[in-house]
Amino acid sequence: MDKKLIYIADDEINICNIIKSFLVKEGFEVETFNDGRSIFEAFNNRPADMLVIDVMMPEIDGFSLCSSIRKKSSVPIIIVSAKDTEPDKIAGLTLGSDDYLTKPFSPMELIARIKSIFRRIELDKTRTEYNQVINISDISINYHIKQAQFGNKNIGLTGMEFSLLYYLAVNKNRAISRSELLDKIWGFENDVETRATDDMIKRIRKKLLDAGSLLKIATVWGFGFKIQDKE
Secondary structure (H helix, E strand, O other): OOOOEEEEEOOOHHHHHHHHHHHHHOOOEEEEEOOHHHHHHHHHHOOOOEEEEEOOOOOOOHHHHHHHHHOOOOOOEEEEEOOOOHHHHHHHHHOOOOEEEEOOOOHHHHHHHHHHHHHHHHHHHHOOOOOOEEEEOOEEEEOOOOEEEEOOEEOOOOHHHHHHHHHHHHOOOOOEEHHHHHHHHHOOOOOOOOHHHHHHHHHHHHHHHHHOOOOOEEEEOOOEEEEOOOO
16 A cells, blocks of 8 residues: 655754654654745645644745645645634634644644544545435435535535534434434544534534535434434
């Protein structure tokens, strides 16, 4: 199997080097950058399999970089940042990052999250037995092209958002717990902070609403979420 190529961007060179040494030991190919513009240019020349980017960087900050990359690619993006407020995390995730890690963090935690995302992508590739298209309410969920469409128009879900909506649709009319979603979508098998599911559901709901869809994702209080087939 080809080595996965990971680009890391952080203006603190020692952080780049520490992360790089851990990831190389794990068998990844790694390139490091110290500002947003250089990683963006490198990605245009040679797309990586994943980006790990800091928020506070010269030239182009992490949020702007994430937004620019998302216009052209669904490559997995992990944002790392010293900003640990809820609005910062939601901003990063809303712009299309797949995960948000607050500094200081252990390199092993970052590796676990990277492997989790790659595992989900591989799992998606092997799920050929899944229905290719699910129509629910006024939304068509096309597994083959990884798009949710309203009136033939793509509503713009990221890879993780699509996986979450698809999983809820496959299990329509059944309440799905947050821990099941974390296990199946993120690949976390143990208890982790559950805000990730709520934040992502919030973003999916907004995209459905902005598209004009009537599809509702119901919150099952104290448990998880559910999509009803019929209103």
